[in-house]
Amino acid sequence: MIALDIDNTLAATNPALWRMFPDADRTRCHGAPLPPSWFGTESGRRFLAELRPLRGARRAAWLLARRARLVYVTSRPPATVAETWAWLRRFRFPCGLLVFAGSSAAKARWATLLRIKLAIDDDPAAAAAYRAAGVRCLLPRWRYNADDPEAAAWPGLWRAIDFGAPASRHPL
Ligand SMILES: [Mg+2]
DSSP, X not given: OXXXXXXXXXXXXXXXXXXXXXXXXXXXXXXXXXXXGGGGSHHXXXXXXXXXXXXXXXXXXXXXXXXXXXXXXXXXXXXXXXHHHHHHHHTTOOOOEEEEOSXXXXXXXXXXXXXXXXXXXXXXXXXXXXXXXXXXXXXXXXXXXXXXXXXXXXXXXXXXOOOOSOGGGOOO
């Protein structure tokens, strides 16, 4: 099973935040001076609904879905559940579980619970938590994670995965 983060992994969240906050520090993972709870407000939910996917993300998700079951693991507030499902459907991402994990530590706990073998998440803190739980983590590359050896842009990211078995075997 593969864990896919949503914001800045599948969705171009930071570029949209940077349009709202042009002076925001682009070397930081959290792209704007907004509390996480803002995304659960009416304005925040509208903002999330209007995001665009990152180039190559949907194709990569489908290629990964041929090899393993997917679980979308996000740190969005649970109040965004309707917008998050609608967004995944609107942009035709593969079906999968959806887990709201409120922190990097919670993401790692879900990874253990669901026996996730591979995670893809842009947040260096989440990557560290996954790795501490024994889960390999790849990072869609941004300025704030570019020094990680497992960071790469889509579609190079899914190509970096050595499944080691034919697609029909579902090794993950
Ligand atoms: Mg993210």
